[in-house]
Amino acid sequence: MTRLLLIIFVQLLYVPMLTLRTICMVKNLKVLTGLFGFMEALIYIFGLAMVLSGEQSILEMVVYAVGFAAGLTLGIYIEQKLAIGFTSIQVNIEEENPTLIDVLRNEGYGVTVYCGEGKFGKRTNLDILTRRKSQKSLLKLIDQYEPQAFIMSFEPKMFRGGYLTEMMNGRIKRKLQRAGQAEKEVKSVLEKTVAEIRNETETLKNDWFEG
Numbered sequence: 001m002t003r004l005l006l007i008i009f010v011q012l013l014y015v016p017m018l019t020l021r022t023i024c025m026v027k028n029l030k031v032l033t034g035l036f037g038f039m040e041a042l043i044y045i046f047g048l049a050m051v052l053s054g055e056q057s058i059l060e061m062v063v064y065a066v067g068f069a070a071g072l073t074l075g076i077y078i079e080q081k082l083a084i085g086f087t088s089i090q091v092n093i094e095e096e097n098p099t100l101i102d103v104l105r106n107e108g109y110g111v112t113v114y115c116g117e118g119k120f121g122k123r124t125n126l127d128i129l130t131r132r133k134s135q136k137s138l139l140k141l142i143d144q145y146e147p148q149a150f151i152m153s154f155e156p157k158m159f160r161g162g163y164l165t166e167m168m169n170g171r172i173k174r175k176l177q178r179a180g181q182a183e184k185e186v187k188s189v190l191e192k193t194v195a196e197i198r199n200e201t202e203t204l205k206n207d208w209f210e211g
């Protein structure tokens with residue numbers, strides 16, 4: 001019984017790593033892909049060696065498969081909780097809603113508004129790019145102001161330019177500036193310390209020769 005529980009435990013560790021590695025590979029996240037791939041291979045070798053060692057048990061193989069299936073579900077659940085990356089949401093509404101647009105922009109979402117032609121007349125489309133972690137709060141805002149809106153979402157693999165990229169670049173620049181200021185402060189402290197040491201050394205030399 002202990003061996004069967006250990007097999008399930010190993011699968012619940014291994015398969016989520018496989019799922020996360022695959023998702024990160026699709027999202028082109030190289031570092032995370034390598035990290036999850038390393039852990040996946042390590043756990044896989046351990047689990048497979050445990051199942052294939054000694055006498056072959058059909059029950060152990062079945063438990064191995066059940067653990068694999070449960071691990072897939074767990075891996076998807078973990079990935080949804082982590083919410084890595086961005087999502088693009090397209091909102092189709094009957095008429096332009098300036099209040100909704102202003103609320104979304106005030107909340108920090110980048111919104112592009114354009115008009116289209118539907119079967120029953122003109123429609124207004126909102127193209128919104130946001131982090132996946134913010135998707136639920138974004139949908140709540142849309143439902144509050146446009147409960148009948150038609151909404152589609154997909155995950156972009158790459159984007160360049162635009163409001164969000166400029167905002168991210170601005171954050172990176174501010175971080176670099178803060179890092180540069182901290183480095184200058186450290187250098188300043190070091191320079192002061194070296195100068196004080198030199199002054200003390202010269203004072204000691206003068207005292208020594210005068211003595």
